[in-house]
Amino acid sequence: MIKKILPHPHLTVLLTVVWLLLANAYTINSLVFGLIMGVVIPLITAPYWPDRPIIRNVPKIAEYVLIVLWDILKSNFIVAKIVLFLPKSKLQPAWVTVPLDVQEPEAVTVLAGTITMTPGTLTAELSADGHSLLVHCLHAPDPAGVREEIKERYERRLKEIFE
Numbered sequence: 001m002i003k004k005i006l007p008h009p010h011l012t013v014l015l016t017v018v019w020l021l022l023a024n025a026y027t028i029n030s031l032v033f034g035l036i037m038g039v040v041i042p043l044i045t046a047p048y049w050p051d052r053p054i055i056r057n058v059p060k061i062a063e064y065v066l067i068v069l070w071d072i073l074k075s076n077f078i079v080a081k082i083v084l085f086l087p088k089s090k091l092q093p094a095w096v097t098v099p100l101d102v103q104e105p106e107a108v109t110v111l112a113g114t115i116t117m118t119p120g121t122l123t124a125e126l127s128a129d130g131h132s133l134l135v136h137c138l139h140a141p142d143p144a145g146v147r148e149e150i151k152e153r154y155e156r157r158l159k160e161i162f163e
Contacts, residue, residue, distance in 0.1 A: 094140035
């Protein structure tokens with residue numbers, strides 16, 4: 001019965017919290033409206049998500065989000081330093097192929113988005129077989145190190161969350 005009312009409970013919570021943040025008013029009315037939207041939207045979209053991902057480790061999501069936010073903050077300073085102080089002749093852009101261990105489409109999407117959100121890197125392409133990402137790096141003197149960092153910091157954690 002509860003699965004029919006809340007087909008995506010995580011989405012319900014997320015939509016409610018996002019509504020409260022957007023409304024910028026923490027009143028009972030905002031909470032009730034957020035909950036209504038958090039229940040109605042997943043109910044309407046449930047038929048379009050027949051194979052929704054199973055999240056295995058919810059506490060790891062918070063850890064992943066904190067690591068990504070820290071890396072985005074840190075990368076902003078690194079990219080600013082590169083742009084302002086590194087001579088163009090010493091810049092070493094690189095294309096890095098990252099082989100994927102995760103196979104869940106949602107995990108691959110989150111990984112590609114994470115790489116793109118981090119300043120200085122961009123996910124350019126997913127291979128046709130879905131087993132590797134092509135990543136462009138603004139400055140990568142050690143492309144193998146970039147590959148290993150992506151696999152260790154992000155992909156390993158996503159594997160714990162989704163698989």
